[in-house]
Amino acid sequence: MDYFVEQAPTDQEVHAIIRQKYGDRARILARKEIRVGGILGLFRRTAVEVTGYCSHAPQAQKVVTRGSVAEERSKILEQVLNREGTGGAARGNPREKPAGPSSAGGESMESVLSEIRALRDTLVHQGSGKGGNDPPALQTICDVLEENDFSPVYIRKLVDSLRRDCTLDQLSDTDHLGQEVVARIKESISIYPWQERRRSPHVFVLVGPTGVGKTTTIAKLAAMYGAVADPPFDVRILTIDTYRIGALQQIQKYGEIMNIPVHAVESVGDMKNQLALHQDADFIFVDTIGKSPNDFGKLAEVNHLVQASGGEVHLAVSATTKRSDMEEILRQFEPFHYQAVVVTKIDETACVGGIISALKEKQKSVSFLTDGQSVPQDIERARLETFLRRLKDLPGGPAESSGSDYQGYEFPKAKERQE
Numbered sequence: 001m002d003y004f005v006e007q008a009p010t011d012q013e014v015h016a017i018i019r020q021k022y023g024d025r026a027r028i029l030a031r032k033e034i035r036v037g038g039i040l041g042l043f044r045r046t047a048v049e050v051t052g053y054c055s056h057a058p059q060a061q062k063v064v065t066r067g068s069v070a071e072e073r074s075k076i077l078e079q080v081l082n083r084e085g086t087g088g089a090a091r092g093n094p095r096e097k098p099a100g101p102s103s104a105g106g107e108s109m110e111s112v113l114s115e116i117r118a119l120r121d122t123l124v125h126q127g128s129g130k131g132g133n134d135p136p137a138l139q140t141i142c143d144v145l146e147e148n149d150f151s152p153v154y155i156r157k158l159v160d161s162l163r164r165d166c167t168l169d170q171l172s173d174t175d176h177l178g179q180e181v182v183a184r185i186k187e188s189i190s191i192y193p194w195q196e197r198r199r200s201p202h203v204f205v206l207v208g209p210t211g212v213g214k215t216t217t218i219a220k221l222a223a224m225y226g227a228v229a230d231p232p233f234d235v236r237i238l239t240i241d242t243y244r245i246g247a248l249q250q251i252q253k254y255g256e257i258m259n260i261p262v263h264a265v266e267s268v269g270d271m272k273n274q275l276a277l278h279q280d281a282d283f284i285f286v287d288t289i290g291k292s293p294n295d296f297g298k299l300a301e302v303n304h305l306v307q308a309s310g311g312e313v314h315l316a317v318s319a320t321t322k323r324s325d326m327e328e329i330l331r332q333f334e335p336f337h338y339q340a341v342v343v344t345k346i347d348e349t350a351c352v353g354g355i356i357s358a359l360k361e362k363q364k365s366v367s368f369l370t371d372g373q374s375v376p377q378d379i380e381r382a383r384l385e386t387f388l389r390r391l392k393d394l395p396g397g398p399a400e401s402s403g404s405d406y407q408g409y410e411f412p413k414a415k416e417r418q419e
């Protein structure tokens with residue numbers, strides 16, 4: 001750093017001298033009034049003395065280094081310029097033109113910014129799997145999946161797999177993407193390998209939240225195997241729903257119509273007795289009390305009886321359940337060790353994406369689907385096609401379903417069967 005001391009009779013004069021000698025690089029540190037001249041202390045005059053130094057950096061750079069943001073930007077530019085071999089400003093040569101928006105450093109900064117913007121775009125869309133730079137066809141597919149109520153996680157994984165496996169041309173072809181999506185959805189649904197056993201006895205227990213259709217489903221299954229099957233299986237029904245008024249009567253009514261015996265079970269002892277009594281049956285279908293998944297005390301009580309049955313446990317979940325609740329239900333019924341899920345009321349929803357996502361997320365397979373109130377028509381063994389036909393607006397997806405396996409079957413009246 002070059003320091004200087006200049007004197008002149010007035011401020012204006014000393015400033016003029018400094019400007020002339022050092023130009024814009026001059027920086028003033030101190031000013032004081034002094035007395036100069038005279039002989040032996042006589043005739044002395046007052047004057048101004050200014051101390052300062054010469055800056056080696058250009059004015060513009062000095063300003064930039066003041067604020068922290070400007071400082072950071074300056075550092076980046078400095079690095080970029082050094083890398084590109086133009087580092088005049090970085091070396092502090094005042095005659096070099098400082099980096100501006102149109103310089104190489106400015107362009108590099110612009111490219112850094114555009115990368116940051118792209119990154120932000122990706123993060124913003126990450127929840128749903130959408131990417132700002134995706135071809136319109138892929139974005140359309142994302143929208144369709146959202147409309148079908150698939151979860152953001154499910155969509156993101158599916159779309160990521162498409163980006164990974166498809167060429168750019170394929171990603172721009174809506175029909176091709178539609179077919180790919182259907183194939184991937186198909187792969188994501190696990191169908192429970194249900195097998196009827198004609199050996200004594202196949203105990204099937206249905207648990208689940210209140211009002212999802214457990215009793216109706218038990219009646220449908222009992223009718224399917226005890227009445228529709230040819231020759232019919234030997235079927236019994238047990239119910240551990242003896243708390244709710246009318247619950248026993250409801251299942252007894254079905255039993256009466258189907259000519260299938262129904263027994264109530266209230267304790268572990270009862271359960272063991274009933275199982276021993278019906279050792280010769282092919283099927284024992286067990287209906288359970290509907291309880292909120294949050295009523296942990298009651299659920300534990302029911303679970304005690306369910307586990308005592310030693311049966312194959314299935315969880316009934318209504319397809320109309322909100323997607324977020326669905327995952328919660330699948331989780332809260334885990335202590336029942338259910339092997340598969342029966343999806344009920346599929347006729348009451350236009351979107352099956354929620355249940356497909358939840359089953360996939362929890363790695364559960366589906367055993368039966370029910371699609372109406374009629375016993376026993378409105379039930380079928382779970383099939384991929386039933387889910388796929390219910391996907392809306394998916395290019396290349398299958399057409400809407402015409403109904404379940406048992407449509408048109410006339411349920412025999414108890415009297416007719418007795419005759």
Ligand SMILES: Nc1nc2c(ncn2[C@@H]2O[C@H](COP(=O)(O)OP(=O)(O)OP(=O)(O)O)[C@@H](O)[C@H]2O)c(=O)[nH]1
Nearest residue numbers: 210211212213214215216290344345370371372373
């Ligand atoms: N639309 C439609 N309705 C159904 C289906 N299954 C059952 N239901 C109806 O849902 C209502 C409740 O059925 P339930 O079988 O009593 O249900 P639940 O799970 O046994 O009920 P709780 O024992 O009270 O927990 C009844 O009106 C049934 O007719 C179905 O697949 N589709």
Ligand SMILES: [Mg+2]
Nearest residue numbers: 214215241290
């Ligand atoms: Mg019930």
